[in-house]
Amino acid sequence: MRISVIGCGYLGAVHAVSMAKLGHDVVGIDVDAARIGDLAAGRAPFFEPRLPELLAEALGSGRLAFSTDPADAAGAEVHFLCVGTPQRKGEYAADMRYVDAAVAGLAPHLAPGDVIAGKSTVPVGTAARLAEYLAHEAPGAVLAWNPEFLREGHAIQDTLSPDRLVYGLPEGPSGAAAAAVLDQAYAAPLAAGTPRLTMDYATAELVKTAANSFLATKISFINAMAEVCDASGADVTALADAIGMDERIGRSFLNAGVGFGGGCLPKDIRAFMARAGELGADQALTFLREVDAINMRRRSKVVEMTREVCGGSLLGKRVTILGAAFKPESDDVRDSPALSAAAQLQLQGATVTVTDPQALQNAKGRFPELSYEPATENALLGAHAVVLLTEWKEYRSLDPVSTGPLVADKNIIDGRNVLDPAAWRAAGWNYKGMGRP
Numbered sequence: 001m002r003i004s005v006i007g008c009g010y011l012g013a014v015h016a017v018s019m020a021k022l023g024h025d026v027v028g029i030d031v032d033a034a035r036i037g038d039l040a041a042g043r044a045p046f047f048e049p050r051l052p053e054l055l056a057e058a059l060g061s062g063r064l065a066f067s068t069d070p071a072d073a074a075g076a077e078v079h080f081l082c083v084g085t086p087q088r089k090g091e092y093a094a095d096m097r098y099v100d101a102a103v104a105g106l107a108p109h110l111a112p113g114d115v116i117a118g119k120s121t122v123p124v125g126t127a128a129r130l131a132e133y134l135a136h137e138a139p140g141a142v143l144a145w146n147p148e149f150l151r152e153g154h155a156i157q158d159t160l161s162p163d164r165l166v167y168g169l170p171e172g173p174s175g176a177a178a179a180a181v182l183d184q185a186y187a188a189p190l191a192a193g194t195p196r197l198t199m200d201y202a203t204a205e206l207v208k209t210a211a212n213s214f215l216a217t218k219i220s221f222i223n224a225m226a227e228v229c230d231a232s233g234a235d236v237t238a239l240a241d242a243i244g245m246d247e248r249i250g251r252s253f254l255n256a257g258v259g260f261g262g263g264c265l266p267k268d269i270r271a272f273m274a275r276a277g278e279l280g281a282d283q284a285l286t287f288l289r290e291v292d293a294i295n296m297r298r299r300s301k302v303v304e305m306t307r308e309v310c311g312g313s314l315l316g317k318r319v320t321i322l323g324a325a326f327k328p329e330s331d332d333v334r335d336s337p338a339l340s341a342a343a344q345l346q347l348q349g350a351t352v353t354v355t356d357p358q359a360l361q362n363a364k365g366r367f368p369e370l371s372y373e374p375a376t377e378n379a380l381l382g383a384h385a386v387v388l389l390t391e392w393k394e395y396r397s398l399d400p401v402s403t404g405p406l407v408a409d410k411n412i413i414d415g416r417n418v419l420d421p422a423a424w425r426a427a428g429w430n431y432k433g434m435g436r437p
């Protein structure tokens with residue numbers, strides 16, 4: 001099939017490469033000329049496992065091209081809309097300007113029968129609004145809403161073999177025709193048994209926001225339990241293991257620590273609350289305010305714990321932060337709990353050094369006032385407190401014995417509850433987990 005992908009950020013770049021991998025002829029389009037230049041030259045613009053190899057393979061096969069001109073989308077049978085919907089400055093609501101601009105730019109190049117498949121995370125009601133716009137501007141083209149559930153760090157695998165495919169469709173023959181076109185685009189995962197669910201636009205949009213809200217709620221639930229564990233001397237990790245064995249609950253997304261960040265969960269729950277307010281259903285989502293508040297408290301908690309192990313004051317103390325990315329296997333620092341805590345520690349008088357295997361470049365751009373050190377051993381030198389905030393494998397496997405002589409004071413705060421407290425304590429460290437005695 002001929003496919004266009006509009007927007008080559010995280011989602012779009014991965015989608016374009018994955019569609020080419022599935023055998024389609026793909027053009028990726030973005031207004032950012034530098035990004036398009038990088039992709040066309042085979043340089044992945046962000047860190048994502050397998051992306052560089054698959055990008056090179058797809059470019060080499062001749063099935064993948066990139067362009068800044070929306071006119072190059074003409075002739076594709078399906079156009080995947082993959083632009084960002086960030087949080088609006090000073091508000092909770094999503095900023096829809098990129099989605100609207102992408103659709104306006106694409107409309108003149110659409111032909112009757114073309115399918116536009118929206119993948120961006122949008123406020124419920126967006127697809128209906130865009131469909132109305134397209135009915136005037138590109139008669140005969142059909143809009144489908146096809147949300148994306150990929151996780152950074154697993155993006156290629158999640159795209160090539162997703163848990164499920166969701167199609168939000170208009171009623172009648174145009175909806176059935178759009179479903180048939182999407183089935184062709186996703187022929188390989190469908191043949192491999194991926195479940196495919198069809199529904200109306202609003203439900204498809206809500207599937208995405210509801211899924212991310214549920215995940216955020218699960219994390220904040222266990223972090224709330226961590227607060228109670230701290231108050232009562234219980235162990236949140238043992239608690240999570242035990243409740244997670246109930247298959248109705250499940251163990252995943254029950255890791256307590258410094259909380260969730262990234263370009264999706266935090267802004268998605270806020271945009272969801274804002275949209276529910278517009279719809280007069282704000283009461284239904286007031287609990288998400290609490291989910292957000294619990295999550296933000298985790299960052300302050302890490303700062304307080306660090307101050308405590310430093311003897312009550314951060315002034316003049318050297319603090320080493322292990323991890324800058326919002327999670328491992330990613331160089332994404334958007335709303336990273338690690339960087340947020342690092343910045344607060346620095347503001348309160350500590351001298352903070354941040355290390356991370358992939359995200360230092362992006363971190364420097366956001367917080368130029370912090371010190372950055374790529375080599376873990378150098379970053380640890382002379383530290384009065386070490387704070388693990390992103391659970392990269394190399395930090396999980398740090399050796400407490402050989403690490404000891406590098407630091408000034410053997411204080412370690414395990415902001416992801418991934419270290420073995422007994423081993424660290426046996427090596428003479430003052431170990432503090434989050435919600436662990």
Ligand code: UGA
Nearest residue numbers: 148149150151152219253254255259260261262264326327
């Ligand atoms: C999230 C969803 O998991 C994807 O399904 C969704 O497609 C994506 O958002 C999106 O909307 O595009 P992602 O942002 O890549 O994916 O990251 P997650 O793996 O969900 O992790 C989010 C944050 O939660 C990270 O900061 C992570 O460290 C934290 N987390 C996760 C916890 O604190 N505890 C856990 O148990 C799990």
